[in-house]
Amino acid sequence: MASNAVMEETLQILKDHKLRVTPQRHIILAYLVSHHNHPTVEIIRDALGKELPNMGASTIYNTLNTFVDHHLVVELQNGDGSTHYDYFGTPHYHAICTNCGRIVDVTYPGFSDTEKGLEKKTAEISGYMISGNHMEVYGLCPECQIKLGIKNNE
């Protein structure tokens, strides 16, 4: 599933973050790095069930929470009731379909400036010491626009 290159890369990521390397952490991180779906705990469990059949749900939750704490991964809600996770290797944000929950990664040249500008302004106004941000944009994905028979000129 995950290539050797990914396995080496993720091993290094864990070491860089001083996280104890366990098979569970390694395989979960490799899955997140090599997949661009935005999986839930259940999806990860199903996907990795063959390789680590006895992996407990608690372990997946613990592992993901650890990754979130280390800013390797971000949490996303798309309205289906469970949390989705996304490896955050390169800066981007998310467009989320309000009809089907589909999540896509988005970025563009200059996004980084937008982000930094928002953080700088926020620090000035609020006095917060900023450590990060989340931006999300909501709308209907192309498939749902067709499915719902909606025109662009509404």
Next chain:
Amino acid sequence: MASNAVMEETLQILKDHKLRVTPQRHIILAYLVSHHNHPTVEIIRDALGKELPNMGASTIYNTLNTFVDHHLVVELQNGDGSTHYDYFGTPHYHAICTNCGRIVDVTYPGFSDTEKGLEKKTAEISGYMISGNHMEVYGLCPECQIKLGIKNNE
């Protein structure tokens, strides 16, 4: 608690959105419009307990979900496990403390342009038909910076 002016205003808001006017909806919306805390269902229940002692939790959830559907209110998570609600009368975003969960509203001249720019770019790149966005900035609030003994030059 809520002034007559707020009661008139909220009554009009409900009518404008073609929402059936009930005492529960009216008082909950008035509470949200006149308070700038970002309450949970529990906080709302406690605050309005004197005026409507028998108001069920389901009613508050139903009411808030209805308001969210009508884009009157937005949902916020600050990591304490429950959902916070915010009346969204004027465009703004939120700074959320990663230590204590404190949420503050933020806006600045030009924020609207930032927002529109992000939505336009997203539509172009993703093909989504955009209906809204959420921006959040994370960091330590001034109180927690002091509490944790953190200097600004870290």
Next chain:
DNA sequence: TTAATAGATGAGAACCATTCCAATGTAATG
């Protein structure tokens, strides 16, 4: 004003994603 009805409310049960717990297992250190 009254009657009809679509929709809202309320109390509690049910749901289910997530966390907690205690016992066991294991990666890292020297």
Next chain:
DNA sequence: CATTACATTGGAATGGTTCTCATCTATTAA
């Protein structure tokens, strides 16, 4: 290899939110 601090497991517990359905009511039409 021994030590130890940390991770994993599976199941129980938690708790915020939704669901159910009987009751009630705001709204509309007659």
